[in-house]
Amino acid sequence: MLSSLSSTISRLNLFYPKPSIPYSLSSCLKTLKPQPIIPRWSPLHSLSTHSTSRLSTSLKPQLETLVSKDDLVVLGIETSCDDTAAAVVRGNGEILSQVVSSQADLLAKYGGVAPKMAEEAHSQVIDQVVQEALDKANLTATNLSAVAVTIGPGLSLCLRVGVRKARKLAGSFNLPIIGIHHMEAHALVARLIERELQFPFMALLISGGHNLLILAHDLGHYIQLGTTIDDAIGEAYDKTAKWLGLDMSRSGGPALEELAREGDAESIKFSTPMKQHKDCNFSYAGLKTQVRLAIESKNINAEIPISSASSQDRRSRADIAASFQRVAVLHLEERCDRAIEWARKIExxxxxxxxxxxxxxxxxxxxxxxxxxxxxxLQLVCPPPKLCTDNGVMVAWTGIEHFCMGRFDPPPPADEHEDYMYDLRPRWPLGEEFAEGRSEARSLRTARIHPSLTSIIQASLQQQ
Structure with missing residues (x-):
């Protein structure tokens, strides 16, 4: 991994503002005058000597016209999974537009995300979604300061659609481009909503593909306290909802939560996962197996939708839903309790x-x-539901935070070849693992394909 990290850093050749820029939300130079230093960012692509010279000639005048952070206007594009999203956000936190195109029909048809189908759906609507975001903001691409786009983690087929669109737009209008870590964006959008939220803070990031407990030291500096060793909680919700014959058109989670209100959460004694492991990692594979066996024991037929179930059958399904939810969330509670204890030892x-x-x-x-x-x-900070699910606002805002630190790439070539190999990071850790929280699970060892975002940024800072 060290050789990979060294290679990642050594091949970068970016231009950034002076390294004296402070790490704070309010910091952004009055005028950004780039000069070449050792980079602090992992870009969307490897840069050549030609691309760096192009930055100094074509991008520098554009950057010098930026008078403050508040004047920044960034387009965020998100296609890491099944939602095609775009938004325009101003540097002062004003959300100028937000557009999301869901794939509810595909979710219902396949009972989850089918990567190839999701890619095709993204490709069909990405142009319309981005244009609608610009139109709702009453702007054109010429009014943008930069384009931010999710490059990982996520489904590579889906990530490619967003990155291709972002690079085409940035190249056509000579705009800087900012590669965004999907999970960091979920954490940082809270700083858009709660402007008093300063580093350090803790974050629990929970979705269909991820369970992550982190200590956020600073922008780009995260310690991983715990993660999932197999299935994430959102995936467990979706699978349980599918087995219970629930409506999957808006994903299984909301449907299961609604049904659980009718059930007895104590009726089925599911075992809490990983009780014997005194760490902060998560596992939902075993709970899924318990749920499947309970469903089989009650002869529930998922082919019969909940809307057509008898009253007794519906009650049985509701009891399973409520019992599953109680234990699934109890697992979160226990891990959060321990993570808070660990985090306070550090910060x-x-x-x-x-x-x-x-x-x-x-x-x-x-x-x-x-x-x-x-x-x-402690105080709980939860973004509103529309900013919890995948969205372009979180990508744009994270782009603004990093742009003010000088972490961005120059505009791609306007005539970039269709076969260009994009730097996509389907498995990309956010932070380095806390020593006490390391797991020997094979899935964790094999998942580290890319060096973490934190290790890349911290290593490059040390070389300055």
């Missing part, structure tokens, strides 16, 4: 726990985690 000053990601829209999850933070004398 005693933390005051906030951010909970974000698609599952953070679940009101039962929010209520239970609010109990955890209150018990630990």
């Amino acid at each position: 005693p000053s933390i005051k906030h726990l951010v909970v974000s990601g698609g599952v953070a829209s679940n009101q039962y999850v929010r209520a239970r985690l609010d109990h955890v933070v209150t018990k630990n004398s």
Whole structure:
């Protein structure tokens, strides 16, 4: 991994503002005058001598016209999974537009995300979504300061659609481009909503593909306290909803949460995952197996939709849904409790726990985690539901934060070849693992394809 990291850093050749820019939300130079230094960012592509000279001639005048952070206008593009999203956000936090095109029909048809189908759906609507975001903001691409786009983690087929669109737009209008880590964006959007939220803080990021507990030291500096060793909570919600014959058109989570309100959460005694492991990692594969066996024991037929189920059958399904949700969230609570204890040993000053990601829209999850933070004398920060699920606002805002630190790439060539190999990062860790939280699970060892975002940025800072 060290050789990979060294290679990643050595091949970069970016221009950034002077390294004296402070790490704070309010910092952005009055005039950004780039000069070549060792880079602090992992770009969308390897840069050649030609591309760096192009930055100094064509991009520098554009950057010098930026008078303050508030004047920045960034387009964010998100296509990491099944939602095609774009938004325009101003540097002062004003959301000028937000557009999301969902793939509800495909989710219902396949019972989850089918990568190839999702890619085709993204390709069909990406141009329309981006144009609608610009139109709703009453802007054109010429009014933008930069384009931010998710480059990982996520489904590579889906990521490629967003990156291709972002590079085409940035190249055509000579705009800087900012590659965004999807999970960092989920964490940082809380700083857009809660402007008093300062580093350091804790974050629990929960979605269909991820369970992540982090300590956010600073922008680009994260410690991973815990992650999933197999399935994420959102995936467990979706699978359980599918097995219970629920409506998958708006994903399984909301449908299961709704049905669970009718059930008895204590009726089925599912075992809480990983009780014997005193760490902060997550596992939902075993709970899924327990749920499947319970469904089989009650002879529930998923082919019969919940809307057509008998009253007794519906009651059985509701009991399973409620019992599953209680234990699934209890697993979150126990891990968060321990993570708070660990985080305070590292950063005693933390005051906030951010909970974000698609599952953070679940009101039962929010209520239970609010109990955890209150018990630990912390404050819970949850973005509104529309900013918890995948969206372009979080990408644009994270782009603004990094742009003010000088972390961006120059405009791609306007005539970039169709076969250009994009730097996509389907498996891309956000932070380095906390020593006490390391797991020997094989899935964790094999997942580290790319060096973490934190290791790349911190290593490049040390070389300055």
